[in-house]
Amino acid sequence: MGYASSDHGDGAPLAVKILIAGGFGVGKTTLVGTVSEVAPLRTEEYLTHASVGVDDLEGVSGKATTTVALDFGRITINSELVLYLFGTPGQERFWFMWNDLVNGAMGAVVLVDTRRLDVSFASIDFFESRGIPFVVGVNCFHGVRDRSQEEIRKALDLDPQVPLVLCDARNRAASRDVLLALVDHLMAAQRSRTAPLPTS
Amino acid sequence: MKHWTEGFDDGDADESLVRPYTITGGRTTSERDDLTLITLVTTISEASSEIGHGLRRMQPEHRAILGLCRRPLAVAEVASALNLPVSVTKILIGDLIETGQMRARPPLAFAQAGGFPSMTILEAVRDGLRKL
Numbered sequence: 001m002g003y004a005s006s007d008h009g010d011g012a013p014l015a016v017k018i019l020i021a022g023g024f025g026v027g028k029t030t031l032v033g034t035v036s037e038v039a040p041l042r043t044e045e046y047l048t049h050a051s052v053g054v055d056d057l058e059g060v061s062g063k064a065t066t067t068v069a070l071d072f073g074r075i076t077i078n079s080e081l082v083l084y085l086f087g088t089p090g091q092e093r094f095w096f097m098w099n100d101l102v103n104g105a106m107g108a109v110v111l112v113d114t115r116r117l118d119v120s121f122a123s124i125d126f127f128e129s130r131g132i133p134f135v136v137g138v139n140c141f142h143g144v145r146d147r148s149q150e151e152i153r154k155a156l157d158l159d160p161q162v163p164l165v166l167c168d169a170r171n172r173a174a175s176r177d178v179l180l181a182l183v184d185h186l187m188a189a190q191r192s193r194t195a196p197l198p199t200s
Numbered sequence: 201m202k203h204w205t206e207g208f209d210d211g212d213a214d215e216s217l218v219r220p221y222t223i224t225g226g227r228t229t230s231e232r233d234d235l236t237l238i239t240l241v242t243t244i245s246e247a248s249s250e251i252g253h254g255l256r257r258m259q260p261e262h263r264a265i266l267g268l269c270r271r272p273l274a275v276a277e278v279a280s281a282l283n284l285p286v287s288v289t290k291i292l293i294g295d296l297i298e299t300g301q302m303r304a305r306p307p308l309a310f311a312q313a314g315g316f317p318s319m320t321i322l323e324a325v326r327d328g329l330r331k332l
Contacts (some may be wrong), residue, residue: 012272012305015238016321035332041280043237046287067285072276077328081321084238084274100236100286104307106317106325176332183326190319 013076017084017104018182021127022111023119027139027169028087029071031111034175036073036085044069047094068094070101085179092122107182108134111169114147117155124156135163135185137178141170220284223259224291232294237286240272240305241265241293261292266301 020028033040044067068089075083086105089095096102108127112120120136127134138152147155149164158164165181167174221228235241243266261282268281279289296302308317317325 012240012242012303014305014321015240015274015307016317016325017238017307041277043276043280044285046285072280074274074277075328075332077324081324081328082240082274083325083328084276086237086276104236104238172332176329180326180329183322183329186317187319187322187326190316190322193316 013080013082015082016106019086019105019108021088021108021123024090026111026113031169031175032071032073032085032087034172038074040071040073042071066094096126107186109137109178110134111137111139113139133186135182137165137167139169140166141168220288223261227291230290230294235275235290237276238274238307241269241302242272243269243302
């Protein structure tokens with residue numbers, strides 16, 4: 001059937017991606033691995049503090065250049081569509097500038113750990129400010145639901161429209177349901193959309 | 201008499217950064233800016249018989265990419281398989297596209313001004329996820 005207007009007709013499927021974000025140790029790579037059809041892959045990129053990619057290596061020794069690593073996985077939706085899941089690197093201040101990682105994402109899942117909600121604040125702020133749709137997945141992998149959803153929402157200062165779902169990143173069905181919550185959120189936004197996406 | 205190693209650069213300095221770019225002949229940026237992490241690249245099969253044609257310095261990595269991409273792979277997957285940084289991988293893939301040995305399919309761009317996934321795509325993703 002062909003999904004894109006820019007269908008090249010060369011037999012290659014169309015790729016879409018979802019970002020799996022959140023602070024260090026919230027279970028991003030676990031979630032990617034749980035739902036991916038291949039073992040999570042790892043790739044690296046050089047980022048300078050001043051730019052995205054490596055566009056100036058002259059005098060590089062004096063520059064803050066960092067290698068960031070990210071884990072990603074793949075879900076073949078059908079013969080024409082492949083979904084890639086990218087777990088964002090732990091160091092937010094670097095990947096926030098990595099346009100290639102952020103651009104073109106359908107949306108994002110921000111994972112939070114109720115014991116350390118603060119490590120995911122930056123990701124929420126980032127997607128809000130960029131107008132990228134997201135859902136919050138509360139990773140209950142330690143088996144303790146010590147806070148009510150309302151408490152978590154309040155602590156995260158979450159917009160009421162942003163879905164919040166409980167999950168266990170080690171569990172395939174639960175991880176899939178977080179992704180489905182994002183897709184439902186995107187569909188609801190699409191239905192109610194009459195004008196271009198608001199910027200905030 | 202000069203020793204044969206004279207004039208060799210001290211390649212050990214900052215090796216983690218410099219070494220990958222020796223593969224690209226020192227180039228640090230791709231001439232193509234349209235390759236993204238999830239651009240799907242495929243080897244053009246009819247071109248594989250004349251591998252190296254038109255490319256001044258065909259590196260083993262170029263050949264490895266052509267071998268890998270007999271089925272479509274994302275740029276990130278190629279980088280991961282070759283254990284090379286994404287930016288280096290993009291340069292090498294760019295070479296192969298330039299010489300007509302690969303083709304690229306760009307992803308749909310969302311989350312940018314005016315961009316939003318169509319209902320058709322969203323329904324397909326939802327149905328695919330439900331089958332997991």
